[in-house]
Structures are given as C-alpha cells and as structure tokens.
Amino acid sequence: MFGYGFLEGANYMLELFAACSMFIFLLEKRPHFWRRYIVATLAGLAAAGFLWQLYPVSGLTGISFLFWAVFFFFCIPYIWFSCALTLAESVYCAICGFAIQHFASESSLLFKLAVGETKWILGIYLMIYIIIYTLFYHVVVKKLVERGKVDFRAKKSAVPLIAIILIVLIISVLKKHFYTEDTRYLGMVCQIYDMFACAFLLWGQVSQKEALHLQHELDLMDYMWHQQQDQFQLTQENIDIINRKCHDLKHQVRALGTMKNGAQKDAFISSMEDAIMIYDSSVDTGNKALDTVIMEKSLFCREHGITLSCIADGTELDFIDIIDLYTIFGNALDNAIEGVDKLEDEEKKVIVVKVFTKNDLLMIQVENYFDTELTFQDDLPLTTKEETYFHGYGIKSIQYTVQKYNGCITINTERGLFRLQILIPLQK
Numbered sequence: 001m002f003g004y005g006f007l008e009g010a011n012y013m014l015e016l017f018a019a020c021s022m023f024i025f026l027l028e029k030r031p032h033f034w035r036r037y038i039v040a041t042l043a044g045l046a047a048a049g050f051l052w053q054l055y056p057v058s059g060l061t062g063i064s065f066l067f068w069a070v071f072f073f074f075c076i077p078y079i080w081f082s083c084a085l086t087l088a089e090s091v092y093c094a095i096c097g098f099a100i101q102h103f104a105s106e107s108s109l110l111f112k113l114a115v116g117e118t119k120w121i122l123g124i125y126l127m128i129y130i131i132i133y134t135l136f137y138h139v140v141v142k143k144l145v146e147r148g149k150v151d152f153r154a155k156k157s158a159v160p161l162i163a164i165i166l167i168v169l170i171i172s173v174l175k176k177h178f179y180t181e182d183t184r185y186l187g188m189v190c191q192i193y194d195m196f197a198c199a200f201l202l203w204g205q206v207s208q209k210e211a212l213h214l215q216h217e218l219d220l221m222d223y224m225w226h227q228q229q230d231q232f233q234l235t236q237e238n239i240d241i242i243n244r245k246c247h248d249l250k251h252q253v254r255a256l257g258t259m260k261n262g263a264q265k266d267a268f269i270s271s272m273e274d275a276i277m278i279y280d281s282s283v284d285t286g287n288k289a290l291d292t293v294i295m296e297k298s299l300f301c302r303e304h305g306i307t308l309s310c311i312a313d314g315t316e317l318d319f320i321d322i323i324d325l326y327t328i329f330g331n332a333l334d335n336a337i338e339g340v341d342k343l344e345d346e347e348k349k350v351i352v353v354k355v356f357t358k359n360d361l362l363m364i365q366v367e368n369y370f371d372t373e374l375t376f377q378d379d380l381p382l383t384t385k386e387e388t389y390f391h392g393y394g395i396k397s398i399q400y401t402v403q404k405y406n407g408c409i410t411i412n413t414e415r416g417l418f419r420l421q422i423l424i425p426l427q428k
Contacts, residue, residue: 013048013071015105017041019133020075020097022141027083027093028148037082044074072098089150096144096205099198104132106191106198140202144209147406151209285355287314289325294353297333305349306340308333312355316362319427320405327401328364329353331394332420336368339418343371357426362407364422371416398422 030036048071075094080087108128112121144150285291294310301308317325336351343349348369355364398420399409407424 012052013045013074015101015129016071016075016098017044017078018129019101019104020079020094022100022133022137023093023097023145023150024079024082026141026145026148027079027085027150030082030084033082040078040081044078048074084148085150092150096140096202099201100133100136100140103136103195103198103202104129106195107132110191110195136202140206143206147403149403151212285310285312285314287312287317287325289322290314290317290329290355293326293329293333297337301337301351304337304341305346306337307350308353309351310353312353313357314355316355316357316426320424324401324404328398328422331398332364332366335394335420336366336418339370339372340368343369345369360426362422362424362426364424366420368418369416370413370418395420 024037051070072094075097076087076090079085079093079097080090083090083093085093108125111124111128285294290312291314294308294312298308300306320328333351333353340349340351350369352367353365354367355362357363395409395411402409402422402424405424405427407422410421410423412419412421
C-alpha cells in the first residue's frame with residue numbers, strides 16, 4: 001500500500017507544496033489557518049501518493065500528461081483552502097509555485113545527468129532545492145506578494161502563463177517517455193529549455209508587477225499635479241474671499257462711525273459679525289493635519305453655501321502618515337463638495353465627516369446628498385467631471401492609501417445619500 005510509488009508521489013507533491021507554501025505564508029490567511037494548512041497538506045500528500053501508484057510508466061503520453069496536470073491542479077485548492085484569495089489568484093500562485101518547483105527539479109536532474117550517480121546525491125538534491133527555493137523566495141515571491149495580496153491582472157497574465165506552463169508540461173512528459181542513452185544530450189537541452197521557460201515566466205511576473213507599480217506612481221504624479229492646480233485655484237478663491245471681506249469691513253467700519261441711530265448700529269454690527277463668521281472655521285480634532293484640511297474646506301464651503309460638519313476624534317489618526325491623511329480626507333471632501341455643489345435644494349448642501357473607533361477598527365465616514373447618475377467600475381464610482389483621464393482617481397487614490405494600512409473602503413448610494421466609509425485596523 002505504501003510502496004515506492006506512494007512515496008515518490010508524496011515526495012513530488014511535497015516539493016510542489018513547499019513551493020506554494022512560500023506564497024501561503026506571506027498571503028492573508030483564512031480563519032483557523034494552521035488547522036486548514038495541516039489538513040490540506042496531509043490530504044494532498046496522501047492523494048498524490050495513491051495517484052502516483054497508478055502512474056503509467058510505460059503508458060500513453062497523453063495519459064501521462066493528464067497525471068502531471070492533476071498533480072499541478074492539487075495546488076490550487078491547497079492554496080485557496082488556506083488563504084483568503086479568489087480562485088483566479090489561487091491559480092496564479094499555483095502556476096508561479098509550479099514554475100519554481102519545476103526549475104529546481106530540472107536543475108537537480110541536470111546535475112545528475114552531468115555528474116552521474118554519487119553516494120551524496122540525495123544531500124546534493126536537498127541542497128539544490130534549498131538554494132533555489134531561497135533564491136526565488138527573495139527575488140520573486142516577496143515581490144509578487146504585497147501586504148498579504150497578489151496583484152493578478154487576469155487579462156494581461158492568464159494567456160501567457162497558461163501557455164508557458166502547458167509547453168513546460170508537454171516537454172517534460174515527452175522527455176520522460178522518450179529518454180534513452182542516445183537522447184541524453186537532447187534531454188539536457190530540453191531540461192535547460194524548461195528551466196529558462198520557468199525563469200522567464202517568473203521574471204515576467206516580477207517585471208509586470210514593477211511596471212504596474214511604476215505606472216501607478218506616474219498616474220499619481222499626474223494626479224497630484226492636477227490636484228496642485230486645483231489647490232492653487234482654491235487658495236486663490238480663498239484669498240479673494242478674504243480680500244473682499246476686508247474691503248467690505250473697511251467701508252462698514254467707516255459707515256459705523258457716522259451712524260447715530262442705535263437700531264441701525266445694532267443691525268450694522270450684526271451684519272459685520274456675520275461677515276466675520278467666515279473666518280470662524282477653526283476646529284480642534286486633536287490632529288493638526290485633519291484640522292488643516294477641515295479648516296481649508298470649511299472656508300470654501302461657507303462661501304458656497306455648503307454646511308460642513310465634523311465629529312472626529314483626531315487622536316486616533318496619529319499612526320497614519322500626514323501625507324496619507326491629506327490624501328484620504330482631501331479627496332473625500334473634494335468628492336463630497338463636487339456632489340453637493342450641484343444640488344438645487346440648499347437644505348441638502350450638507351457634508352458630514354465622522355471619525356471614531358469601534359472594535360479595534362478606525363472608522364471614517366463622509367456623507368453627502370447627491371442627485372446625479374453614478375457609473376461604477378470595479379465597485380468604485382467614476383467621476384462626473386468632464387476630464388475623463390482622471391475618472392474616479394480621487395477614490396482610487398483613497399483606496400490605494402487605505403490599503404497601505406490593511407484597510408478597506410465601502411461606498412453606499414442608497415436614497416440619494418452618498419456614504420464613503422473607511423475601515424482601518426488600529427495599530428497596537
């Protein structure tokens with residue numbers, strides 16, 4: 001029952017599981033992870049061992065290919081069962097894990113063909129696997145997994161990944177079935193080709209990840225440049241507001257000196273107080289960065305007939321970088337202002353900001369009314385601005401920033417109320 005075939009199959013599956021485990025231990029875990037991981041490992045090894053005993057050593061090539069494919073497919077539920085991934089992400093990690101294992105396997109077999117059998121062959125095999133797995137862990141796996149997630153772009157990655165893996169599997173099966181002493185050197189060429197194919201696949205994924213990251217940085221720089229333009233315009237508007245109010249106050253003070261009627265003076269003083277109220281936008285949330293954003297947006301909102309209400313415990317925001325706070329609240333408030341500024345009903349020109357904690361979570365809510373038709377893409381609303389290149393980039397920027405702290409955002413648009421909610425685990 002537990003003969004050589006069983007042990008050989010379990011050993012091959014163990015190599016695959018070890019490669020996949022490099023991803024598993026970096027990915028976000030499912031509840032009861034260790035129980036799931038141990039059960040999946042033992043079940044996979046047992047299934048592979050029994051299946052290997054049925055392997056047709058001298059059978060048809062097509063059937064052999066099917067067996068090898070089944071061993072690979074074992075890795076998909078193995079990863080999915082242990083980690084909080086989608087099925088597509090699990091397939092992606094399984095393919096990369098298979099490529100690492102296959103590179104190590106072909107390296108060890110190539111060494112055996114080059115030097116022949118030695119009494120130290122098992123120790124040398126183990127050393128080869130340790131070196132290659134360690135190398136790929138630092139060069140590939142740690143770069144593909146970021147904050148417990150893999151960035152798998154299905155449209156760009158699926159076809160070349162599957163094509164390369166199929167080619168590698170086919171060559172491996174053909175080489176195994178048609179290998180003879182006369183075809184030894186051809187076999188070595190095939191092994192080297194397989195190694196290069198696997199290395200190319202993994203290098204391609206790392207390069208694509210870095211290219212996507214660079215593209216995001218370029219998009220962010222473009223976005224920030226446009227934000228600076230908007231900020232300059234907002235600052236200029238605020239300066240114009242202050243200059244206009246100062247000009248009005250100067251003439252009102254002069255007029256006040258000539259007034260003799262008490263009722264008229266009282267009415268004039270009341271109007272002056274209303275004018276001065278525009279400067280009374282100071283807030284104290286306990287976080288200076290948040291205070292600055294709220295004060296700046298409040299000045300703009302007052303001039304445009306928008307009520308901005310803030311109920312926030314800013315002391316809970318200290319673990320978030322100042323630039324990230326500006327990104328989160330600045331974009332959230334700009335989005336809310338854009339929504340209410342178009343409303344005809346003056347009573348609905350209200351924005352409410354809440355910051356509080358609950359169950360070890362930091363919760364940020366920004367609510368406002370809206371009456372426009374929103375279009376969603378990837379669960380995020382697209383902007384209603386005419387400049388389509390930056391469709392929804394403000395919300396995307398918030399999402400990207402929040403994910404740095406292992407947080408998430410949700411958007412609810414029921415009953416004419418736009419609610420942006422941000423959840424971030426509190427830093428202990």
